[in-house]
Amino acid sequence: MEVTIDKNSGYCFGVEFAIQMAEDELAHEETLYCLGDIVHNRMEVERLHQRGLRIIDREQLAELHDCKVLIRAHGEPPETYALALRNNLELIDASCPVVLKLQNRVKHAFDLSQRQDGQIVIYGQPGHAEVAGLTGQTGNRAIIVMTEADLDQIDFARPVTLFSQTTKSTAGFYKMKALMEARITAAGGALESFDANDSICRQVSNREPQLAKFAALHDVIIFVSGRKSSNGKALFSVVQQFNARSYFVENETELEDEWFAGAQTVGICGATSTPLWLMQQVQARIEAVGELV
Template sequence: MKIIVADDTGFCFGVQRALQMIDSKVANHEKIYTLGDVVHNKSVIRSLEQKGIKILQEDIPQDAADSVLVIRAHGIPRKQLQEMKRIFKDVVDTTCPIVMKLFMTAEQMHKQGYKIIVFGKKNHPEMIALMGYVQDVIVTTEPIPLHIKSCVLSQTTMSTYEFYKFLEKSIDISNFKELRVINTICDVTAKRESQTQEVARKSDLVIVLGGKNSSNTSKLAKIASQITKTVHIEEPSEVDEIDLSAIKTIGIVTGTSTPQEDVKTLTEKILNRREKE
């Protein structure tokens, strides 16, 4: 059996940066909470919990004044961030710089009088955070008539192809006077899209490794499935449930919040299985 691993796997810069910021606080023996999942990956969250880090969903802990709060890489609304800084001893904001650039771009364009339309998923944490910067932003994945003066942006983890398809269809049904289009999709996720296509064309089966609640990982699974047989798993152990008997070439791609160690484990498990068969 042949295994093809995409050139770019494991953490992206934003996730690596977030985890390094957290580790610096762990090293100082701080009491740490995270506001929701820092990233969308089960093994990463489990690793943080093993370090004694607790995940908050809504309730503020009684020891907040003596604790550190970590803001997830997706960001949070500005007012909420200010409130957390008032409550906790220290707040570590791990918002990805690329995500923050989207927030700042949307805010700047809004101040210039543009109606902000963002191609994205309304309930995604990144988009919820964005709505705290531009309250009347329109977040949608369905083409809509554009306003007279519009600026179209994208959630950073969306498909580049689908973004431009959305834009094209929206323009077709619109009567605007001024339009600004700014591609705010992360270059790293866009690069992994093209690599996924390359791997899929050479493989009988593509295994997409990463969180199923991860937008960029789910996007890769969708892309690969349009080319070849594809399975999306969250952890290496799940490969034991996949029938590999008729597979000659397996491709492996990952989301940007998937640890490189998981890629190594997955590859080893596949090779060990074939040796036993």
């Protein structure tokens, strides 16, 4: 049985940058605080915990003073930086450059919309850290949408500017765009007042066609990702479309031997938050299964 790891899977630039910054700090610090999971992968969070990285929430952040705190790739709203100044916190800012650029675009669009009685809409997962950072640029007045039912929050007679969380599905974004255009037409509004911005990271969106090809090449696909990962859910749905024998696991302990019955080739792939070392552990476990059958 041949087992292959997809060369295009694994950390995107933003996540790799954040992990490296954490490791660089922990090389000379016993403890480093991180606001939220540094990456949506439980195994990697546990590995870094052993190195001294301590995950905190916003309530815990408010209690900290005179120490270092890592800002992960997802970015943060303005109030986090204001709190850091008040509490004399040194921020190790690992915000992804793509996310920071999007935050600036959202802020600029919001300022403009205020003069035009417009609305800022974010296609993204409510409660997601990146989405919180984006809505923070609007004083938390942006409208968050994930489903068609969420569109009921929007007044389509007024101007609308749409952005996307950087890790969402491209197909999902364009489906939402089409639904919004239909609503505008039905409400008698002008499509000229609708500004849709495809702000999905191309490191993420380019993986969809690559994964589709990879999934079709193998008898069985094992998709490795943390279950909290929005990107992982989106990419796994792509894999499932092209290979019915696709399975989602967090680590090698979740593998089932019967999945590989009769398989000649197995492909391993993952999300932008999946470390290579974890996919390699999954590969080793599958190869051990192959030696037994």
